[in-house]
Amino acid sequence: MEKLAQFRNGSVPVDRREGLSPRELLHEYDLRGRPVIVDHARPWPALHRWSFELFRTRYGHLTRTVGGRTITLAEQIDRIHTSTEEDPAPYPFNFDLRESFPELLQDLRPRLSYGRRDRTEHALVPRPLLNGTTVHELFFGGRGSFYPVLHYDLLGMATQITQIRGDKEFFLFPPDQTPLIYPRTDNPRLSQVGNAFAPDLERFPLYRYVKPHYARVREGETLFFPPGWWHATWIDGPSITYGRTVLNAGNWRRFAREKYTNWRRSNPMLALPAFAACRALGLMLSFTELL
Ligand SMILES: [Fe+2]
Structure with a gap:
């Protein structure tokens, strides 16, 4: 994991803006293809109501299979609280929010908007058109959980990541660094490098020149990043993350x-x-x- 410290120290910090207006978000970040951390989610009921205890009591029976093992959300929450870098809780441990916790969607309002109508829930957009992507997703992880495979998100979606509990680090690479990241030929939105934090530089020599943009997204904050940005993540404590993809005129x-x-x-x-x-x-x- 030698690259982790190097990425944290030698990266470009993602702007953190308080009270950014929708117009500023659109013009200064979305239209310029730049990521930003914003505080629009502060009033969300989820930030006050959602806890690990709530998920354990109400939804502990739900299961996910990670690395060939099926575990319940209750088991994952136990693992999260004892997770270490040497023995991290399984990851990614994620759910489609609309399928597994539809009644919780109301706690994620008001929506983040920036002057363009979201089309993921537009009445004229047939639902099957969005097959292949999860619009609302929840991730549960603990200290040392990470997703190291560099990728960019499906179907040209922009992404909004809100930390409901705990912090999460994002290492983001703009589209112009794609040649340094070695996209797979069979699936060009995934990198061949494998673990972004422990690369084989003999096989992937250009990777030594990547320069990430770095965001430590704190509880209650939202990271916005445009389509096509490569990313990998690292978690250093109990974490619940809400991921939302955005499709609009842009x-x-x-x-x-x-x-x-x-x-x-x-x-x-x-x-x-x-x-x-x-x-x-x-x-x-x-x-x-x-x-
Ligand atoms: Fe992603």
């Missing part, structure tokens, strides 16, 4: 392109008409959003 074209790539693989005959329909839907949504 990233619809990229979304349609990535859908087209998927359709070409799964159903080549329908890929082009589906892509054309998706682009037309984007134009129609843009028109209705003007009204």
Whole structure:
């Protein structure tokens, strides 16, 4: 893990902005393709109501399989509290919030917005169009839990990460560092490097030149980052993270392109008409959003 300390010390700090207005978020960060840490989530009921005890009591029976082992959320919460760097709690341990805890969605309001209508829940966007991504996700981890595989998020989505409990570190790499990250040929949104914190520099010599942007997202804060940013994460204490993907007029074209790539693989005959329909839907949504 020799890169971890190096990344923490030699990285570009992500801006932390209090009281950033939606307009400033749009113009200074989203449109410029830059990440930022914001405090919009401070009023969320989740920050006052959600605890490890709540999840253990109400949802302890839910299970996930990590590394071939199926464990309950109650077991994971026990592991989180005894987790160490030498023996970390399994990770990623995550749930689709809409499927597993739909009644909790109301605790995540008001939504973070920045002057563009979110299309993930738009009535005109068919739900199956979003297959392949989880819009609302909860992650549970403990000290030493980490997700070291550099990747960027699916379907051209922008990402909002809010720490409901504890802190989490993000190591982010802008799209212009892609050649240093060795994308896989079969799945170019994943890096071949493997563990971003313990790379094999003989196999991946250019990786020594990467320069991450660093964000320690504290409890109650939200990290926003644009589509296409590579990232890996590290946790140093009990943590509950809410991840939210965002689709709007700003990233619809990229979304349609990535859908087209998927359709070409799964159903080549329908890929082009589906892509054309998706682009037309984007134009129609843009028109209705003007009204
Ligand atoms: Fe991710």
